Each structure stands twice: as C-alpha cells, then as structure tokens.
Amino acid sequence: MTKTILSPMSLLAELTHRCPLQCPYCSNPLALEPRRNELSTAEWISVLDQAAEMGVLQVHFSGGEPMSRPDLPELIRHAVGLGLYTNLITSGVLLNAKTFPALVEAGLDHVQLSFQDIDTANAELVGGMKGAQARKIEAARLVAADGMPLTLNFVIYRENAGRVPQMLEAAIQMGARRVEIAHTQYYGWGLANREALMPTAAQLEQTTQAVEAARKKYEGRLTIDYVTPDYYADRPKPCMGGWGRRFINISPSGRVLPCHAAETIPNVAFPDVRHDTLDHIWREAPLFTMFRGTDWMPQPCRSCDQREKDWGGCRCQALALAGDAAATDPVCSRAPDHERVKAVLDTLPAAPPPFRYRRYARATDEVG
C-alpha cells in the first residue's frame, strides 16, 4: 500500500498575510492575499471543527502576523475547547501587556516568537520595522513571566550566521524552553532573495558546531531544533513528513494546501474550504493525491531504499530547481538535476545583493 491515507496530525492556519514586518525570507507566497479575501471568524471556526474531527492534534496559528486578526483569542478558545494543542507563531510586535492577557485567558498553550537577528540594527534592517526588537524582547518577557512555554525562532542567513552562539545564549536569558535555529528555506520570498541570504559552506559548518556545543551545555533546559539549508545536503528532507501524510496548511482565503509553498504547483486546482469539506479535500482533491505515497515517483526515487523516509524530498523545490514538481528533489546527490544545486552554490556573489522586501504587489509598484 503506497497510498494509505493517514489522518492529519497538524494544521497550519495562516489567518492573514498582513504583517508589520517585511522579512525577505518570508515563507508566504509572492502573491500576498489581501484582507478582503480572508476567511471570516465563522469560516475559521468551521475549519477548526472539521480538523479536530479528522484527527488533527495541534493547530498552529500563523500568518503573516496572526495577531493582526482581532478574532485570534476567540479562535484559540474554540480550538482549546476541541482539545487541540494551540500554538501561536508570531513576530511579537503586537504582543504586549494589553493584548497578551486575552490569549492567556483563551487557553493558548505555547508561543513561538521570531527574531530576525540578535543584533538589533541588523534585525530591524531585515524586518523593515524600527523599534521591532524592543517590542519582541518585551513580548518574550511577558510570555516567560506568565510561565507559558516559549520558543524563540531565529531564521539564519548569510548576515547573521556568525551570531548563532549569541542567539542561543539570548534564548536562555529570555527564559525560552525551546529555540529554533532554522536556516532559510528557499521558497517564495526566500527563493527570490536566495543570492542575498544563502550562507557559505564554512558558515553552515560554524552554525552546526554552535548548535552541537549548546545542546550539550543546555541539556534539559533548552531544546534546540536545528534546520539546515538543504542545498548543502546529500539527501533531501522529508518535506512535511510526506505529501498529504500529516500536515494541512490553510491559506488566509481558505485554500487547502499540503505545504505553505504548494500554490506554486502548476496545472492543478487549489481546493478551498468555501467550496468543499476539509475531509473530502484531504482524501480526494488532486492536489493532495498527486504526490501522496510513492506511486508518482520517478527513478531514482522509485527504487531507492529511502523512498518512504524522505518521500522524494520537496515537490516545490523540484519545481523551483528542476522545473518539474514530479522530479526527484535536486538536492539529492542521486537526482539527475543535482548539478543545478551545485551551480547555485558555486556562483554565489561575493557581496550579497540588496533584499527584495516582502510587500504587497501594489505597494511595490507605488515605490517604483
């Protein structure tokens, strides 16, 4: 059985694409959804009900900045009532003494707070918002003071890669229980800014060593999740734990996706919760069935002993790098298109080019 349909474990609810920050590695698609297309509160509540019924255990409220939605406490309370584990993925710039108590009262289980860097000047350059760092530090203080578990998320890129030891020390100082040292993943805005963001092999090695040292030093106090840039790997990551196996992403307008970058996949309809049920989409929608299991795989995946471990890697990366979403992920050293990954790394510019900031298309037009 290669197409067994499991119950999804995890739901990423992207409540909005609106965000006060403009990080050039944002995982949102290049075409950001305007507010008028966002799902209503009632529509999100129906999504949560359906997800819990299907077996989802954890819901991650994300965005954009999910705290841009005034109904966030109501949605959290509803999810808690369904027994879902609730996680808020936030930039923290809207999390303050006025807004946080409503989240605590709603029963929020956990906060994941993102930092662009530990160096304030560079963090605010990358996020495009002056004063953001102080707000984030205050947000971390409020969460830790409440006792709610706190994860700090640092996205790693060329400019901040040398500061991983300071990031890990700061996580301890801020009372975080977990920290993610997550190298940029090259989709959406990250792909558009790849030449500016991609670290060197030496930088990657340095961050790996910093993480390994901190894991020993802080064992039992700090859990460190470490995500590498897979361009430097020999084997692909098991993207989303396999297409349509455990993960559902809902976009702000209600599109149901196997991952947050799946809107790049061509020649397939994007199902949405305004026109179909979540369960039916998960089981039957071509977007979910097309890469589920192993039947779709080309060689060398089809006969590879890793095929049910890495699931052929990432479909969106295959599309971005090989021009074919059904190709073996080119980061795999066995992939026919592996040379393309090497070519990217071999031609990184000596000085990083300027960022293309994450903005709504119209705003970009207005500034020329």
Next chain:
Amino acid sequence: MSADLTDDSVIRFARGVRLQHDRVRERWIIQAPERAFIPDPIAAEVLKLVDGTRTLGQIIADLATRFAAPVDVIGRDVHVMVNDLMTRQVLVV
C-alpha cells in the same frame, strides 16, 4: 538540570505539556510545544498517575500493586523513564 529525583519527589507536567487521549487513533499522546510524543504503554500508565500531588514513591507503589510486580524493579524502571522525560522537558519536579 532539575533537582535530583527521589521517591519523595512530586512530579508534574511542565506547563504546556499534557497527556491526552487521541480518540481518532485510539492511543495516548503527550502533547508538547510543536510536537506530540507517543508514550509506550507503560509510560502511559505512569503518566496517567501524574497529577501534581502524588509522589514518585506513591506512583511506583500503585503500579507495583496493580501489575503485581516487585516495587524495586518497577521503581528502577520508573526512575529511568521519569528522568528521561524530565530531560525532554515533559515532566518537572
């Protein structure tokens, strides 16, 4: 590291961590920040007794009675398991 674990220790779940029955998959799970663990059947029996008031010694005695097993054998296993779950920030004393 946390304080040393003894039979007098009162163990509890860390904030944001809980044991929950997954009715769709018909099994117990540990819900934790951004991950869910599946406890083995013995760990699940131990965790069902973690209520923030029982001592580790009381939990061990309860299990020894219910499973008709020697207290020292059960005790050794439970100490190892609880230490591991403390390292993974599931339980605290």
